[in-house]
Amino acid sequence: xxxxxxxxxxxxxxxxxxxxxxxxxxxxxxxxxxxxxxxxxxxxxxxxxxxxxxxxxxxxxxxxxxxxxxxxxxxxxxxxxxxxxxxxxxxxxxxxxxxxxxxxxxxxxxxxxxxxxxxxxxxxxxxxxxxxxxxxxxxxxxxxxxxxxxxxxxxxxxxxxxxxxxxxxxxxxxxxxxxxxxxxxxxxxxxxxxxxxxxxxxxxxxxxxxxxxxxxxxxxxxxxxx
Amino acid sequence: xxxxxxxxxxxxxxxxxxxxxxxxxxxxxxxxxxxxxxxxxxxxxxxxxxxxxxxxxxxxxxxxxxxxxxxxxxxxxxxxxxxxxxxxxxxxxxxxxxxxxxxxxxxxxxxxxxxxxxxxxxxxxxxxxxxxxxxxxxxxxxxxxxxxxxxxxxxxxxxxxxxxxxxxxxxxxxxxxxxxxxxx
Numbered sequence: 001x002x003x004x005x006x007x008x009x010x011x012x013x014x015x016x017x018x019x020x021x022x023x024x025x026x027x028x029x030x031x032x033x034x035x036x037x038x039x040x041x042x043x044x045x046x047x048x049x050x051x052x053x054x055x056x057x058x059x060x061x062x063x064x065x066x067x068x069x070x071x072x073x074x075x076x077x078x079x080x081x082x083x084x085x086x087x088x089x090x091x092x093x094x095x096x097x098x099x100x101x102x103x104x105x106x107x108x109x110x111x112x113x114x115x116x117x118x119x120x121x122x123x124x125x126x127x128x129x130x131x132x133x134x135x136x137x138x139x140x141x142x143x144x145x146x147x148x149x150x151x152x153x154x155x156x157x158x159x160x161x162x163x164x165x166x167x168x169x170x171x172x173x174x175x176x177x178x179x180x181x182x183x184x185x186x187x188x189x190x191x192x193x194x195x196x197x198x199x200x201x202x203x204x205x206x207x208x209x210x211x212x213x214x215x216x217x218x219x220x221x222x223x224x225x226x
Numbered sequence: 227x228x229x230x231x232x233x234x235x236x237x238x239x240x241x242x243x244x245x246x247x248x249x250x251x252x253x254x255x256x257x258x259x260x261x262x263x264x265x266x267x268x269x270x271x272x273x274x275x276x277x278x279x280x281x282x283x284x285x286x287x288x289x290x291x292x293x294x295x296x297x298x299x300x301x302x303x304x305x306x307x308x309x310x311x312x313x314x315x316x317x318x319x320x321x322x323x324x325x326x327x328x329x330x331x332x333x334x335x336x337x338x339x340x341x342x343x344x345x346x347x348x349x350x351x352x353x354x355x356x357x358x359x360x361x362x363x364x365x366x367x368x369x370x371x372x373x374x375x376x377x378x379x380x381x382x383x384x385x386x387x388x389x390x391x392x393x394x395x396x397x398x399x400x401x402x403x404x405x406x407x408x409x410x
Contacts, residue, residue, distance in 0.1 A: 019312040
């Protein structure tokens, strides 16, 4: 076939763009685009002619989970449970907490063992065992220390949740620091409730406004009592 | 609009340098339109979301390959999305049962973003509209069905009740006329 003929090229380019060209013909044409700059330019020109048609479409804002998944695919966020699963039950998260975190907690937080006050500690870490935060609780104060591994997010916050053992809804413990150390006070709502685990969700700046995790749950961790 | 093409270009250049924040801004400014493009072709929310994800992952990786000859930034991004959606349409064998042309599939459309405001296509669109107005109704409708809904020539015949040869020639003649007008 001769591709010098501009009318023919136009027709092929349009079929390609509209999707009318299928199967082997489409593959052949894609190869031709790579090999022949004139073919390539014709397609680009027609794309410019036709794509403004899309301007008449209404804007449809995609679910915010799409942006989370894009970031996960680009490796910017740890792969995690979806927010749909989060909504189902707190129990689901417990399954995610691993024994590995317990071991690591003991090794990494040995200095805390010297503390005279009984303590609860947890290590919040990625699935490949990189610790992001060290959490310890004494009385009603939570000390949270960010490690250098935390992905710095300027437009988002990481929110810490307590998962009650009785399966009730998660209780927010506050926002986690992205660097350095921070003290959080244990909320009244969580006082006296047995803790099954901690969880961290990825939230808009300032944290969830719904009172429940609204973004994906990135981490869960069990608590060890010393 | 001149400025918004500049703005998109600015974000895309920064994206090509690995700037995540610029990429997020690009996403925020353009994803509503690209999702609409994807949704119209696929008519299923979950598939349209898959395509949108693929498209942005591709945009992130290929940002440095963009150049002006490929059209405006928005046009380039629309093409990436459309081709991905067409691939999916083919592989999942979406057939006419998903199609209801009168239903605009825009239940969730938001008027927070004014169509065309942020998006860098306004001027081209005005020109295209003018040229589309110059086409006969059949020519215009066939082109729109093929472009927005990814309908094959055969599917367009089912929709318009015309013969296959007629539809083919409508599209071909319509586009020839369109090109003359656009490139005049």
